[in-house]
Amino acid sequence: MDRLERTPPAIEARGLVKRFGGTVAVDALELRVEQGECMGLLGPNGAGKSTTLELLEGLQRPTAGTVRLFGLEWGKDAARVRARIGIAPQETRFHGKMTVSETLQLFRAFYPRGLPVDALLQLVGLEEKRGAYAMNLSGGQQHRLSLATALAGDPELLFLDEPTAGLDPRSRQALWDTLGSLKAQGRTVVLTTHYLEEARALCDRVVILDRGRIVAQGTPAKLLASLGGGQVIELVASPVPTPEVFADLPALRSLRLHSAGLTLHVAELQPALSGLLERVRARGLTLRSLSTREVTLDDVFLACTGHGLGEDTPS
Ligand SMILES: Nc1ncnc2c1ncn2[C@@H]1O[C@H](COP(=O)(O)OP(=O)(O)OP(=O)(O)O)[C@@H](O)[C@H]1O
Numbered sequence: 001m002d003r004l005e006r007t008p009p010a011i012e013a014r015g016l017v018k019r020f021g022g023t024v025a026v027d028a029l030e031l032r033v034e035q036g037e038c039m040g041l042l043g044p045n046g047a048g049k050s051t052t053l054e055l056l057e058g059l060q061r062p063t064a065g066t067v068r069l070f071g072l073e074w075g076k077d078a079a080r081v082r083a084r085i086g087i088a089p090q091e092t093r094f095h096g097k098m099t100v101s102e103t104l105q106l107f108r109a110f111y112p113r114g115l116p117v118d119a120l121l122q123l124v125g126l127e128e129k130r131g132a133y134a135m136n137l138s139g140g141q142q143h144r145l146s147l148a149t150a151l152a153g154d155p156e157l158l159f160l161d162e163p164t165a166g167l168d169p170r171s172r173q174a175l176w177d178t179l180g181s182l183k184a185q186g187r188t189v190v191l192t193t194h195y196l197e198e199a200r201a202l203c204d205r206v207v208i209l210d211r212g213r214i215v216a217q218g219t220p221a222k223l224l225a226s227l228g229g230g231q232v233i234e235l236v237a238s239p240v241p242t243p244e245v246f247a248d249l250p251a252l253r254s255l256r257l258h259s260a261g262l263t264l265h266v267a268e269l270q271p272a273l274s275g276l277l278e279r280v281r282a283r284g285l286t287l288r289s290l291s292t293r294e295v296t297l298d299d300v301f302l303a304c305t306g307h308g309l310g311e312d313t314p315s
Helices: 049-056 074-082 100-109 117-124 139-150 169-184 196-202 220-226 269-282 297-305
Strands: 011-020 023-033 038-042 064-069 085-088 157-161 188-193 205-210 213-218 231-238 252-258 261-266 286-294
Touching: 011 049, 023 049, 023 213, 038 049, 038 196, 049 064, 049 157, 049 188, 064 074, 085 139, 100 117, 100 139, 117 139, 117 169, 139 157, 139 169, 169 188, 169 196, 188 196, 196 297, 205 220, 205 297, 213 220, 213 297, 220 297, 231 269, 261 269, 269 286
Parallel strands: 038 188, 038 205, 085 157, 157 188
Antiparallel strands: 011 023, 011 064, 205 213, 231 261, 231 286, 252 261
16 A cells, blocks of 8 residues: 555545536536645635635535545545534634633534644634633634634644635734644645735645636746746836737737736846837837836736636636
8 A cells, every 4th residue: 555545635626516506616626635735726706716615625515526535525424524624714703792712612612622722722822812702803813713713623624715814914924824833733724815925925735716627736836937937017108009019029928918008928027128118119109107027826827817816707
């Protein structure tokens, strides 16, 4: 028996499909997450991230396909699977008249084994709020409490649906630190996010979904490298230049005309910028704005799908 047979993956989904009437939310998804891995699901609104998560969590039944967690199937071994996972949904409503500590005692009681309330409070940095009513916590503290409830059963596998949505940068960084230490403890983490920096900071692997399908996956570094690195130039000029004006630009990799102007992906900045300014002058164009930046995961997404991560899935 080889090592992989003895250590089943934390998650193995085969041919996963979820339909809601005529909408195919998840479309023939194949997914494997190794134990100890942190995997991020990225995609625009409506891409199927939450539905995928809920299928993996056993909260929804797939229309077709199978989900195995640690080699166990939801249909056959639900109790054993449930004891090994923790779920922090996109929104958690806590009982307003229960304190943080009482809330955690309640969640802890759902599991035959797990972490003591004090350890949970410490893990998420809520020790000082143990006596506060859950309804009086700030947004960031509520996210922390949600994470603590997901940790109550000391899970090996954590599912987090947009764990830092709506948080200010400081609270987000604090939660990233907590998630970093949970990863360091060897827990497997699957999270959905709209924040590219979050995926870069936390995830060993990123899966980009669009219309329920995987359009790209790999380490954040590998995904960025798939575009060949380089830089992006954003340009607005009047009159609006046609793409042909820059088609023979030195070091040009790709070019896209959109409502806000032109986006050019270039291998090297200096020759591209010199060539660009020459063409602007030669055509008598007036530059309205010009900026450059590193290639981001959004550019990878754009290259895969033709639309941006910040946009809704086109219907
Ligand atoms: N219970 C449901 N009934 C009908 N359609 C649904 C249901 N849940 C999800 N959908 C549809 O399935 C598709 C995928 O939705 P899902 O919530 O999984 O996307 P998402 O990527 O998580 O989006 P967001 O980033 O906005 O949370 C969407 O078209 C959505 O309208």
